[in-house]
């Protein structure tokens with residue numbers, strides 16, 4: 001599991017390949033609960049292993065349901081035949097709606113005392129409409145903090161034996177109707193659920209009915225209005241049951257296939273799926289993507305000619321996958337308006353605000369209302385820029401924004417939040433994407449690496465990063481602000497907010513071109529001093545990674561291959577003897593008309609080498625995977641050609 005505070009994603013050039021999907025969250029948690037309530041043993045195969053299913057499994061264990069391993073990706077649930085063994089328990093259900101809502105319903109009718117709680121956000125997610133329906137049936141449920149919200153205390157109650165119908169509202173979440181339907185067989189009498197008003201997320205009710213059917217309970221229905229569970233309905237184990245791949249998880253890869261070259265194929269869901277979120281593929285097709293489908297797979301590729309086009313899409317039936325249309329829309333021509341998404345506001349976070357805020361951080365243009373979100377794609381993708389993406393403990397925000405790497409590198413905060421439904425999402429993502437290549441050239445001061453790096457970048461038509469310049473600029477900015485170079489916190493603050501930009505071959509700090517000021521020996525010492533401070537290196541990390549833009553980057557520094565771009569496609573350690581470097585620096589200074597003493601330069605270089613090699617953070621050394629380029633006896637052209645040769649790229 002991923003507990004990193006952040007994950008920096010490089011920009012990507014393209015995506016293609018096949019992804020085997022993890023199991024469906026919606027199916028996994030329904031199957032687990034029904035297998036627990038059923039008579040007999042159920043072997044569940046391809047179960048999703050994630051936070052949400054772990055919460056359900058933990059709850060079932062506490063309720064006395066025995067679950068035993070049954071080989072790779074499979075478990076056996078020993079059903080209780082409708083009689084939950086443990087009559088008193090405190091259950092923590094995290095932020096799993098598919099655990100919280102159905103367990104509330106089942107336990108309210110189970111005749112025990114149960115305390116149900118979740119993460120703070122779960123206590124802000126409404127459950128009042130389900131509680132009202134269960135109270136109508138005679139259940140004793142207390143909302144312990146705020147009426148209509150968890151945490152809940154359920155107590156044994158004399159259930160109302162005469163209520164033949166139970167009304168439930170379904171305009172906030174379909175999980176209320178789902179929970180009620182799944183629990184009704186515990187009443188052992190005929191009850192009809194009447195849906196009051198609008199029902200959202202309808203396809204999830206189909207998943208519920210289909211799963212109940214697999215466990216032997218057929219629900220009679222009148223459209224979307226009435227659902228009747230007959231007396232005598234009992235869950236019976238189907239023996240072995242397979243969990244389909246997750247159609248919502250598929251959306252990220254299909255979205256990628258549609259925008260980034262493709263094709264990308266997902267395996268585990270397809271035309272035969274019971275999950276409504278496969279209809280996300282229709283929305284992509286409406287945007288012009290090429291979609292093909294088999295019974296158990298879906299493939300997406302961009303339009304053959306031209307680009308995707310914006311659409312207006314009613315998302316009421318695909319609330320989860322619809323979020324993926326937001327990043328996809330950025331790469332389309334014309335605006336995309338998503339409607340019917342009011343429920344986004346009561347999910348893992350307020351998803352309308354979260355998606356809009358984070359897209360704006362990258363430079364995107366978004367408009368929102370209470371129940372719509374409109375994306376205005378930029379005229380030019382260059383308008384988008386690197387930023388830190390807040391994920392609000394919402395797996396889908398983290399996964400959605402990974403698609404934005406087709407435009408810019410970015411930082412995902414708390415990437416581990418994908419564990420709610422897709423623990424190793426970013427590994428799968430890396431497997432089907434090709435990151436922008438980086439040639440990392442590290443080496444000591446005055447080795448000539450700056451010149452070689454620039455020439456390699458020019459030859460390839462790639463971007464160029466002079467990372468040393470960022471350290472020099474930090475030292476210069478600190479000096480201008482009167483901040484001591486050893487004041488770590490203050491210098492790190494300056495580094496994080498450095499108003500730097502590079503234009504016309506010049507380096508600007510604010511409005512001032514500072515190339516001459518930063519290229520002095522003194523600022524060289526400043527760079528090495530501030531560069532030894534871990535907080536400063538940390539503050540400059542994302543700024544450096546932001547340079548990794550298509551078609552490629554050639555980066556010059558001291559920790560390019562080891563720290564900043566550990567996945568660099570080519571790593572070079574470029575050096576020369578101290579004597580040769582001192583001579584080169586001496587000549588440079590003479591040419592610029594500065595006076596200097598060769599012996600002093602040599603001494604300074606040797607001191608700096610020692611300081612750089614000895615520092616505890618990112619010490620200067622040749623990494624095991626870097627190729628050594630000793631340039632003492634090479635011309636610049638020879639050195640450039642050697643790097644080009646190692647990188648496998650030809651000059652453009």
Ligand SMILES: O=C(O)C1=C[C@@H](OP(=O)(O)O)[C@@H](O)[C@H](O)C1
Pocket residue numbers: 025026027097098172173174175178200201204319320343
């Ligand atoms: O029943 C289900 O499995 C789900 C129903 C949907 O919720 P709403 O009905 O609250 O929209 C969906 O967003 C959620 O991820 C899973």
Ligand SMILES: C=C(OP(=O)(O)O)C(=O)O
Pocket residue numbers: 095096097098099320347348396421
């Ligand atoms: C809304 C979601 O989850 P939950 O099952 O907790 O409602 C989701 O997975 O997007």
